[in-house]
Amino acid sequence: MTDLERLRQLVIEACQHSAGSPQRQRCLTQVIRLASPHLWREATPDYADALQQTWVYFCQNICDRGSGERYDPDRGSVITWLNTYLKRRLQDFYIARQRQQALQAPSQGGMDETRNRLDLIEQIAAAPDIPPILEQVQLWVEQDPTGELCQTHIQGRPDLTCQVLILRRLPPETSWKDLAAEWGVPIPTLSSFYQRQCVPRLRKFGEQEGYV
Amino acid sequence: MPEILPVPLPISQAAIQTAQQFAQQQPIPVKAAQVYRNTLAVWVMNDYLQMLGVPTQLTASDSWNCVLRLCGDVADLQLLEIGKLECRPLLPGDHYCWVPPETWEDRIGYVAIGLDEVNAAANFLGFLPAVAHSEVALSLWRSPTDLFDHLAQLHPASTTAAPRMITLGRWFQGEIAAGWQSVASLLRSHQQTFAFRGNATLAAELAEATEFTIEQAKFITFPNHDSIALVMKLALDQQNVTHVLLRVYPLGASPYLTPGLALIVLDESGDVFLAVEATALNDYVQLQFSGTEGELFQIRVVIGADRYQEQFMI
Structure with a gap:
């Protein structure tokens, strides 16, 4: 069975159980596991936030109409549906950053944040305030x-x-x-x-x- | 042994900022690193459980208490009405998960969370219902999805007997259940007795235009917390679907609800169907849902150890 077929079955199974039931939680988790390697990836500072929003949207709309339209399996695979939403969120973040940077000094680059995470522990060690x-x-x-x-x-x-x-x-x-x-x-x-x-x-x- | 597949979870920028903030409160680098990782593990698990409909109380966790996280290696996440889930962080290449002795008691379970800080990604690697060892090899952890059956078993709703039930269909015929009254009459009867400031928000409710045909309120007192008003509004549409709007208003000295107050709707089988938790700035919280005749649900309001619960049939 391909991942797409397996995902289709998992979505059907998830929606047969009530929201918040352990059966649905189990199925949705399986979808997250199986769909993740097929999702759009990019190394931008907002990627994790966009992905998190995508998973929240997924849980809210996969079986019922929640914050948006309910997922319609006849219109495309779950992967396509998730990727469409993910790219839209990434674009929102991109536009927001562009606006922010236009207001701030031009030297502040978004990618610096990712790099800064690496030496975070050193920064913490150097924090001057004695708690x-x-x-x-x-x-x-x-x-x-x-x-x-x-x-x-x-x-x-x-x-x-x-x-x-x-x-x-x-x-x-x-x-x-x-x-x-x-x-x-x-x-x-x-x-x-x-x-x-x-x-x-x-x-x-x-x-x-x-x-x- | 079947291979256990990890569940990939994103680490949001808010998670990183909070972890940095908590870490900066620590007196020495090794403690700061520990708090940083614990905070990330708890945060990603909180994001994950909330989106799957498991109500959590992050700020009621010991890991969110600045004294307790200083005095112990704690990474607990408080789950509403269930207890503390310990979320232990691992770094890439770790084969053992460190579970410190100060977390061996007062926990309803343990989850292992792999952290990849460079890629802002985490992995939910495994679950165990109980631990009494400092180092637990990764191969010993059970599948992450076993967590959900475990939580369902622990939920108090699965063990409590069904109490008295109120039939909402009768409300449309003018038969209001005992203990419920109009918003105006609730305000009248309690205004003179207490100097409520929270009343202002509830009074504003009266002026609000609404398509609901029934509006009833209940005055609820708690042993350890301020009183509240639970307002239920009902409308019956042409397809015979009943629309229900629930609101909780403060009736204490403060115009705001107690942070952490939770309004929960449970379905027929006692599973959480909807839940909302008040923050420090909520002057009310609300939930809205629909149902057809004969459907059962329960309303529950929880503040700390205090609880109100009532069962209804549409």
């Missing part, structure tokens, strides 16, 4: 205004409190493996205590400080 959140969390844990971080500890281990564990897990954190070895406690005991006792208190602290 205040770490300091705030650290201060709160050390001061422990309510005393509950010092009082709450792993069962049978009064030395392993929320305060001790959070401070060791703040970046640059000690690995779970090293902590387990150092304290002679299995990793799941430590991580489970962290999730159940430390995370809810950290969440509450964040809410109180207005971080969320």
Whole structure:
């Protein structure tokens, strides 16, 4: 069976199931998998956004009339339908960029963005601002205004409190493996205590400080 | 073992910008890189699940909480009424997926997301319902599409018993169900009791020209959140199709709905048919659909742990 025939069958099958049902979600995912290698490709900065919009349009209109006309299998393959929409979106992005560039300095080229992604991590490392959140969390844990971080500890281990564990897990954190070895406690005991006792208190602290 | 085909997913520019922003809040480069990749994995999965009709609450996820993403290697995506799905990122060439111990609990499942940052593309590589190991070989992951049956099983609608049902056909004959009243009377009865500011938007509703023949409202209170008004408008056309418009208005101190409030319509089998989620700037949210006599649906409004649900027949 060719990909086109398989796609035709998958679309028919998808539309036999109700929207949001696992059967339809499964079929639509198969279509995305199978159709992707046949779609128009180009190396422009807006390509991923145009493609994402195409998939949203696909899910909305493949079986029912959604944001646009319902897909009509008699008028062409799903691939043709998707490519038509994709190229239209790419053109919209192209026109929008042209307009934007006409308003801005002529030296700003769109392709630079793609190149900039490559050395992104270096850029982040060079970010000059010291983030205040770490300091705030650290201060709160050390001061422990309510005393509950010092009082709450792993069962049978009064030395392993929320305060001790959070401070060791703040970046640059000690690995779970090293902590387990150092304290002679299995990793799941430590991580489970962290999730159940430390995370809810950290969440509450964040809410109180207005971080969320 | 059958070969598992990845699902290709685009990485939008908004995803990259958000990931950069979250990464820049981190104190050290290695943590920044981790947050950057986690954010991308969660974002692409959110895009993908939303377009397939799985309601998500991105901003309610731990990965979207700046304190929790600093204090843990978390890449969770909150799914409405289901729980947290952990979206673990992988880089090209990785044969193992790193699943940190702090994500072994409080998760309804795990997905592996391959990231190709240079080409702004991601791949949904596999799914697992549970993990209790830091390194999970890619060959151990199940097919991505297994996720959907898993989510359907976890959905609370698939286990709850059917409660009392309201027949909308009777509304056209003037028999309005208990608890429902006209918008004007709802405003009158509650205006003096509380100093609602949200009322202004609901009052504007009265002035709106409409082709709907029936307009009814319900006053709904929640234990932990501000009250709301649920407005249902009905019109019956010549083909005997009933058109339904649902709106949720705030009735608390704020003129805006609580962000994250979700209005959901479920079909006969309890599957999500339509859903909309309020953002910080919504003074109301709405859903519109049509149906024929005898069709069943449920309306659900969810804010955090608070929930209203009622069942209807057209």
